[in-house]
Amino acid sequence: MEYRNFRKTEEKVSLLGFGTMRLPLLREDSKKIDEALAIKMIRKAIDAGVNYMDTAYMYHGGNSEVVLGKALKDGYREKVFLADKMPIWLTKEAGGIHALFENQFKRLDVDFIDFYLVHSLDQKNWQKVKELKVMPFLEKMKEEGRIGKIGFSFHDNLDVFKTIIDEYPWEFCQIQLNYMDANYQAGVEGLKYAGKKGIPVIIMEPLKGGKITQFVPESIQAIWAKAPVQRTPAEWALRYVADFPEVLTILSGMSSIKQVEENLQILSSVLPESLSLEEHKIIEMAANEYSKLIKVACTGCEYCLPCPQKILIPNAIDFYNQWYLYHAYVPIKRDYDINMLKGRRASDCIGCKSCEEKCPQHLPISSIMKETAKIFE
Ligand SMILES: NC(=O)c1ccc[n+]([C@@H]2O[C@H](COP(=O)([O-])OP(=O)(O)OC[C@H]3O[C@@H](n4cnc5c(N)ncnc54)[C@H](OP(=O)(O)O)[C@@H]3O)[C@@H](O)[C@H]2O)c1
Structure with a gap:
């Protein structure tokens, strides 16, 4: 050793x-x-x-x-x-x-x-x-x-x-x-x-x-x-x-x-x-190749926050990216469960799109939330 x-x-x-x-x-x-x-x-x-x-x-x-x-x-x-x-x-x-x-x-x-x-x-x-x-x-x-x-x-x-x-x-x-x-x-x-x-x-x-x-x-x-x-x-x-x-x-x-x-x-x-x-x-x-596989180019700037539903949008997007990046690695679901508090999860998105107006990357956040909820919830 x-x-x-x-x-x-x-x-x-x-x-x-x-x-x-x-x-x-x-x-x-x-x-x-x-x-x-x-x-x-x-x-x-x-x-x-x-x-x-x-x-x-x-x-x-x-x-x-x-x-x-x-x-x-x-x-x-x-x-x-x-x-x-x-x-x-x-x-x-x-x-x-x-x-x-x-x-x-x-x-x-x-x-x-x-x-x-x-x-x-x-x-x-x-x-x-x-x-x-x-x-x-x-x-x-x-x-x-x-x-x-x-x-x-x-x-x-x-x-x-x-x-x-x-x-x-x-x-x-x-x-x-x-x-x-x-x-x-x-x-x-x-x-x-x-x-x-x-x-x-x-x-x-x-x-x-x-x-x-x-x-x-x-x-x-x-x-x-x-x-x-x-x-x-x-x-x-x-x-x-x-x-x-x-x-x-x-x-x-x-x-x-x-x-x-x-x-x-x-x-x-x-x-x-x-x-x-x-x-x-x-x-x-290898790190660059992994990065290329990232689906949503969220930079985690948090301009989308606060969400009226209190969803931690960058965290939810991070889980969504991880799911595809690491080939649907099962423990990511467990981590989502632990980290995304009930009542503030992707499925709590009401599609008001106030986040989309603020996102500098112009990401379609409300549809990403729907996809995220489908995967994890
Ligand atoms: N203080 C904090 O905030 C904090 C946060 C995180 C971690 N920690 C501490 O840091 C420790 C290390 O973090 P970590 O557990 O995330 O470490 P890690 O080494 O990044 O991940 C451990 C996982 O890697 C896989 N693994 C380990 N050795 C492997 C090998 N030779 N080949 C293939 N896969 C292998 C196993 O996954 P599978 O079980 O899926 O096989 C294992 O559960 C934790 O156990 C904890 O003590 C502290």
Whole structure:
């Protein structure tokens, strides 16, 4: 396993980290984690040298923390850095923060969390973190020896990322990055920005949640086939992220033993800045080809908002695009269900077309909403 140093200290973090948001599910009840298999996978990864485990309060309805806690029994806890996150959107008051925090320790059945993140920061959540005085609370918990390093995970645009980075002395951060998202959210520019400030970056969604590894379109397969070295789509994607020296560890949410074995093998000996110019060009060609397959040229400018029906139109269009781009990949339906709130979904469009008057791309939004509803609802 390849390791990278946390800043210049002696702490060595494995380049492959284990994300526990997509643990394997039971065949007979797809709402429940296949605990035995999940524990086997986690321990297999640790035995092979993985030493960073990432969970969160809401993954698998709270069961990710429980199952990870079980996997870390029998001497495994001491072998890893454990990361968990504060879901500040689940409370309206400062007291709620404390209760959520204590519940995490109970679920995990541990007395120390090495890397503690404020979960999913965006502009609104960052404001709330300040109002609820979350950072002083976490500093106190650090002083009391309950948690180690303090960081945040992020989902908003680059400007917001830079603001959050600048406004607090973070010890690390976590961003979404893969070759399709180089210019999305924090993106490569955000990664470099954090790097310049000496803030190690943890990567999530390196395989875009599996969308760029499953059901790869023929035109993309043809690009990979022409490459001078033959690699799986997962290897191309993981190597793309591993090439950045600012990256401390890459979290992959593995859902089978085979994926654990493949990702262990891919990241067993990958040095930063080791991809050739030609290899970078091939990855860029694949990303460009994926982009060409996009059906609706929405730029996400949000000029269409607010919608009188409160539909998050750019998000709905994004799901519509993803559906075609990633060949009707089934988990996209699940993500639509989770992210598009009932009463504010594509099917709630009343066809008033007030959005179409404002859209700089002149998109036929009301018919796109109808199509989107047909697919997802
Ligand atoms: N803080 C946040 O806001 C936040 C948000 C997202 C994620 N995260 C964390 O980051 C972790 C990583 O994100 P992610 O789960 O989206 O990672 P990812 O690696 O982009 O996607 C994981 C999915 O990719 C597929 N996969 C994994 N290895 C593969 C391989 N070798 N070959 C083919 N397909 C493979 C699997 O899909 P199938 O299951 O369909 O086979 C797996 O479920 C999460 O687990 C979570 O811990 C945090």
